Amino acid sequence: MNRIRTLGAALLLVALGPPAGAETLLKLDARAEALAPQTGYLKLGAARSPQGHTLAANSQYLLRDGQPWLPVMGEYHFSRAPASQWADQLRLMKASGIDIVASYVFWNHHQELPGAFNWKGNHDLRRFVQLAQAAGLQVVVRLGPWAHGESRYGGIPDWVVDRMPTRGNDAEYMGLVERLYAEIGAQLKGLLWKDGGPVIGVQLENEYNLRGPGRGEEHISALKKLALKAGMDVPLYTVTGWDGTVYPSGEVTPVFGGYPDEPWATSTQELPPKETHAFRFDTRVSGDLGAQTRSHAPGTAETDKDKVPFLGAEYGPGLPAMYRRRTLVSPDDIAAMLPVQLGSGVNLFGYYMFHGGRNPVGVGGTGLEESTLSGGYNDTPRISYDFQAPLGPDGQQRPVLTKLRPFHYFLRDYGARLATMTVRQPERTPANPADLQTPRWAVRAAGDSGFLFFNNHVRQYAMPAQTGVRFEVQLPGGTLTLPSRPVDIPTGSYFIWPLNLDLDGVKLRYATAQPVARLDAGAQGIVHVFAPTAGVEAEFALADGAKTMSSQGGQLLTIGKAGGRPVSVLLLSQQEAAELQILDIAGQRRLVFSAQQAWVADGKLQLRGPATQPLHAAVFPALAKPKAPGLQMRQDGPLQHLEFKPETSEPTLQITASRPALTAPPVLKGGLAKAAVQPIPEAFATAATWSLKLPQPLAPNAEDVLLELDFVGDIGRVFAGARMLDDWYYNGQRWQIGLRQFALKPGAELQLSVLPLRADAPIYIDAAHRPAFAAGQTQIAELRGARLLPIRRVAITP
Template sequence: MSNDEDVRPGIALTSRHLSLRGAPVIPVSGELHYSRVPRHRWAERLRQMRAGGVTVVASYVFWLHHVERRGEPRFDGNLDVRAFVDEVRAAGLDMVLRIGPWCHGESRNGGFPDWVQQAPVTHRTDDPAYLPLVEEWFGQLAAALGRPELLGIQLENELYDQPGHLVTLKRLARAAGLSAPLWTATAWGGADLPEDEVLPLYGGYGDGFWVDADAPWDPTFRDHYFFSHVWDDPGIGADVRRLHEARLGTPQPRTPSPLFPPATCELSGGMGTAYHRRPWPRALDVATIAHCKIGNGSAWQGYYMYAGGTNPPHTQESHATGYPNDMQRLGYDFHAPIGEAGLLGESHAALRRQHAFLAAFGDRLAEMPSTLPSVRPNGVDDTETLRYALRSDGDSGFLFIAWHQPHFPLPTYRQAQFQVSLGPRALTLPPVDIPAGTIACWPLRLAVGEVHLDWATASVLTVLPGEIPTLVLVASAGIDVSCSVDGVESVVTPGFQPIRLAPALDLLALPAEAADSVWVDSRRRLLLSDDELRWGPDGRIEAVGTGVPSVRVYNGSGFVPLPFHPGPAGFEVAAEFEEVRPAAGTVPVAYGKFEGRQSAPTPETFDELAAVYRLAVPPVTPELDVFLHIEWAGDVGELRVDGRPVTDRFWDGSPWTVNLRDVHWRPGSVLTLHLLPLAAGSTVSLPHEAHQRLLAADAQLLDLTSVRVLARQCFVERTEP
């Protein structure tokens, strides 16, 4: 264990896996910052996370948000951390609190209140003048929390050269009354950690806002699209690590300690947006990294962020606070699976299929180490060598294939054929072409009930219970589905009805085009819907959308409609808008620099140069959630309600959605959209499509293409009395 002082029955940690409630598991944790989400949305976000396959909620506790002025801690409203932890537990999820005291998370001073940042102390060390400040904060936090049932507590964040300080922080937290069976710390960047005190956690991002605007796609990002047993990512936090690197003694190992399983807390759920660099990772980018980590032997899938949010005013990092990146003042969408507005991002579907697999087979997978092939890519520039890995216990296993990366497209890999020795004989799979964009998890000698499936060339999703169990696979585009049982091969046509593969096993192979419509609920029911689905501990499905929901549930022989209670339907209409003030005829190419990176315009400059549009929202009944869907191009956008900024965005080509209820819009409120043009000569880094659009502009780019109003209703599953 990473802690022998707060042992809890039913929770154990080995060098290979975590056990919860006495069974091996591969947890899926998702980061949601309660202080960045309205309190009335907590339960809803947790249902959305649960529907995505998340089993553990992680959250920073930002000292800055809670104690702006010394001696005046606040734990009310959406700062009520105790109520949030209670909500997490009520949702049937476990909780990890990342208590700092330094958190980062793009928060000003890394989360230190200004009065702490300005104190004459050596921060983040055992300085006797600093520790009483931490002790005071931990005491306030512990008093507010009571004694919640936490799965884990993270100490500090991205602390690389102070192992003794981490031990001190643990002692101070425990003395204040904080406890958890797992104490963790971030291990990336060659961190020197106290080996017997904390569980090392790693991360992996395929791109980052923290590198220079003109920097190419860095090898530290590219690494994550390959299978590897190297877990350290030296790129994460590099923007604030430079001061520490000179103090680090000997280089630290980049692979996990043999005492602990490889585990993560910051896999890319998306990516934040800085003014100078604006990555937009797509669903397949995010899913490929997560898939590779599972193939690499991950014992814990942890995402940052899983749900976006909105900063409290004046709390973001910026050039003005000495941070090398200017961040959005309010918006913290992070292109997450659940966006700032509460709408699902495109990555939600891609990740939830992986999480359904972990829910069904995690107890087996946890006992299976990862093996890499003898012939592997010779570096991050290799686009010819197929990327794959095996997780196996020697008798059965899963073959992981990842053949995707952004920025540098991969060709179709021709005639891949795998031979794997497991159990009594070698398995030889048929040769197949692997199209670019393929991520797959194929079963090998998989036991389902009384049947052993030798292999299949489609990804495992789940097993549906029943007198005769149903193994559910999802086909990959461009790859024929075939399988073998007891040496007898069969070709399977994907569809929505099962086939009897053996007397005691049905097989349902879903077509690739249905993959993003697939949901597996907490009762292990298989559902198909293009609407958003979510559920709580009672298991009842909620379908959310702008129209009457269309949800089908598998009944053993096919899919039938799932009944819902009637209710008023939502709608989607174009919003009227008028330009009340044009943008400046010429905007600067740059607004200044800090440490060589472009600075965002000041609020005063923004107000002087931005175009202003007044938006009209049609009448909406109170029970409907109301969203703006904004298609635009430019530089910086800001939405205001009655003159007050409520959220903002740096343009990167992606749509912008805003939940009007959450920004305190009410009928009769004055709603204005402020858009700053982007100069054609700007050197900010944009995704390829956005960059091409900027290149096509004459002098500057500004376009408000459309504004649509989405009014969404929630329909609840009708159950028999």
């Protein structure tokens, strides 16, 4: 990590000379008067808490206590995760910049058979919501009754599907839905916003575009009435707004989404560039999001565009595994969506999924996953619901999270300003998402202040570097041209730059670095944290215009005073930006730089990471007297370094090949998609198998032990005796399984089976990860490596 330095006399003050070479001037006119937000159209529920806090929405943005609010929402399915993990994982989400946790209530997880509902253990919705509140999160409950979520029958129990029509106002069906909603309402009693609880909204149904008698607007209206009858009086009632959705305008608010690829597609080739990476100026609907039903007419969300705020619920920070199409996205594929969607006007950024999970197993071993065998459009793993999420099923921190956190922190501190800003379209825009030459950018502005959004990354397509670029933005108070000399914007770069940003009374005309956070450092003043833009020198232009400040990162520059205290700009290095986590510790908001996971629980700073490596965090401002067994501490300038030596070595895993692969049957095509379908159960008789014998004891001091498997094949499965612990569709991603949750006996022996992947399988795997079959080789089933990774956690008293 670069040392953060106070520049003082060493500050580089440069008067930049005239530009060299050709210049590309990108123009945008932001002078037109913006429409004022309208109120009274949306029929919201109870908006005031007993403490006097309010939550509302106008036609443009959300308001909390009367102030604009632009939160981040992340999906985490409580019934797909061990209850023992909920408390820590919710706090990890909060530490990552999440403000709202959303979760489906899968009907068939709670009432798989007729009769009593199961709200215990991993199904305890009430406890999950209480733990979310304790973590400082708000909650949106996605009620269903049809959820999809890659669940069997969309989450509707078999015994309901077998007996009656669903997803409409059939009297028998609606009677059962009324009971379901009453059960959910009882779980949430006393936890709604109006009661002082965290539940601020509910979603009705999902991806609903069915029309006809007893359907369409009538059905959503009927569901809302049942929710209210069950006591679920909340500020927000939402529905998904894509794929021709139908709902009663004014009664609910649509939410939107987008993914950087389509694993539900049938193509075995790379798809054309997705519109998720292209700014949108005319519509909020992001193409095909995989709804199970089709609509051939524009949806209500299209006609509601000027009446409701642009809220998101399903921007994918990863993608699900589907048998026929196994996309593996990069961190940049995901993070590049944020400046695009925010620059397109999104005023609630919602992720699906932010935390991965695993499907419960049904009665008698029935799979509760979506599959063609049960009439689904897709085949998904029996158990795994990893989703390549920023937090894995066992709480693993994925690399994409380091790219997303700076955007989340930006929204937490500057989102209130952004929420009120209007989207402004450049003079030149790409002709379509496949136009990779025309620069992709937008501005959101209110008066003379705004933010500039730029994206030069498209999944699987090389964007050209934009050379000699300057921006000319016409504002009501005059034209702002930036930067002071042309810059080259590299391939793959994406960013948000401020325009006329007020930094506690100091006017920053612009910066070629991205705002991340505002930190009140007490006696050390107010610090505005910025992240660098890859390949572009950071330039901070102050109001006097005489000089510009430039640095290479890791530097703290004082730019003025507020109330007698200094106002500074902290420009992070790329590594510091990736490791930054912002936490409230001992009553003060602090910057914590760590490659490991960091969060706060019981008033203590928690660090979690591999027990075989040092645990390290650098804190600013410093903690008063940090204490923990084995803690080593040092001060380096303003940074306080906290470090723990490695605790152990990797446990030994005994691997024995037990059964060679036989010839796998050809992959069949069929199902609703008329594409590759998963093998029948008998096909697994051809799988290669290995014995994985665990040591005794299994890392007794570790919080968890991850079994990491590096295999190549079609489908992998891990068993403990007859019990399947997890399964995986090969896609090039390392497969990790947390073992503590299974309460395995010391020295237990697991079995790994790998179904061979045939060379002729009509399955899409990204080119970088598709196996290279040798001449004459017809299939592959290999275990390239397996290891045990002990995970430890330390708690530091501040």
